[in-house]
Amino acid sequence: MGRGPTVLLDQHGLAERLSSDGFDVAVDTVEIPDGLVPEIARTFELNRRLAVSVRNARAEGAFPLVLSGNCNCSWGATAGSFGDDAPAVLWLDAHADFDVPDDNLSGFLDVMALSTLTGACWQALAATVPGFRPVPERNVLLVGVRDLDDYQRKRLQESEISVSWGGGDPVLEAFDPGASRMYLHVDLDSLDPSVGQANEFSAPDGLSLGRVLVLQREAVAGFEPVCAAVTRTTRTSTATAGWPARPRRSCSDWPGSGPVRRLRPLGPRMPRASHRRSAGRGLPGGSGPRPRSAPARPPSG
Numbered sequence: 001m002g003r004g005p006t007v008l009l010d011q012h013g014l015a016e017r018l019s020s021d022g023f024d025v026a027v028d029t030v031e032i033p034d035g036l037v038p039e040i041a042r043t044f045e046l047n048r049r050l051a052v053s054v055r056n057a058r059a060e061g062a063f064p065l066v067l068s069g070n071c072n073c074s075w076g077a078t079a080g081s082f083g084d085d086a087p088a089v090l091w092l093d094a095h096a097d098f099d100v101p102d103d104n105l106s107g108f109l110d111v112m113a114l115s116t117l118t119g120a121c122w123q124a125l126a127a128t129v130p131g132f133r134p135v136p137e138r139n140v141l142l143v144g145v146r147d148l149d150d151y152q153r154k155r156l157q158e159s160e161i162s163v164s165w166g167g168g169d170p171v172l173e174a175f176d177p178g179a180s181r182m183y184l185h186v187d188l189d190s191l192d193p194s195v196g197q198a199n200e201f202s203a204p205d206g207l208s209l210g211r212v213l214v215l216q217r218e219a220v221a222g223f224e225p226v227c228a229a230v231t232r233t234t235r236t237s238t239a240t241a242g243w244p245a246r247p248r249r250s251c252s253d254w255p256g257s258g259p260v261r262r263l264r265p266l267g268p269r270m271p272r273a274s275h276r277r278s279a280g281r282g283l284p285g286g287s288g289p290r291p292r293s294a295p296a297r298p299p300s301g
């Protein structure tokens with residue numbers, strides 16, 4: 001999975017496309033040497049480096065856009081973007097990434113990405129990521145989640161996380177995290193397989209592209225986006241068939257095996273409209289801050 005950022009940049013020319021749209025783009029690659037340390041230690045070291053990279057980008061007035069093969073980049077991305085004020089988190093994913101070591105059956109660290117971010121596990125290691133602060137569960141809206149084992153669904157339903165299940169209409173207007181600054185996390189397997197399969201963890205009944213775009217417009221209208229990540233991109237270049245619907249994992253695909261790329265659309269040369277978009281204001285089609293009411297609740301079943 002880890003080579004997806006390279007594919008997006010080198011094969012699909014993402015930086016050049018953003019540049020042609022008027023953004024001043026700088027690419028910073030965050031890597032650690034293969035085989036340096038065990039998987040868990042590697043993953044946290046990668047996040048320590050990512051946090052510094054993101055913090056430097058923000059100090060330059062840039063908007064950090066993190067490209068990563070794994071969802072645990074959320075630790076470094078938020079650590080480098082937010083101080084003691086916890087962000088609102090809009091997290092698009094087919095999975096909850098909410099396992100803890102004591103209930104996890106896969107041994108896959110990435111399914112603990114959101115549970116670590118919300119402070120449920122790996123607390124000592126997470127604290128070594130510069131600037132890391134656990135995000136309260138009530139600050140998180142999880143959208144598109146649908147591929148869960150029973151124990152995963154139970155833990156999610158017992159949490160304070162707001163949930164919009166599967167391909168249903170997202171419920172951003174009912175999301176009331178008590179924070180105005182946002183971290184936007186897009187795991188591409190949140191998309192329905194009919195849109196494309198960015199990785200082998202796709203599941204049916206996902207989000208349409210239109211729904212994702214509406215949700216993003218609402219997010220920048222109602223919140224101030226400070227950092228974003230696009231994750232779980234595979235090493236393959238296109239969203240073609242051939243991936244099994246269920247995980248087929250190999251160790252070489254696991255966290256830390258590939259680079260994390262952070263794009264930096266820099267502020268000064270950004271067109272005014274685009275800059276406003278980064279600041280979460282005045283997006284065409286947006287309707288201003290969303291009214292807030294009760295948090296969305298998961299279905300009782």
Ligand SMILES: [Mn+2]
Nearest residue numbers: 071093097187
């Ligand atoms: Mn994920």
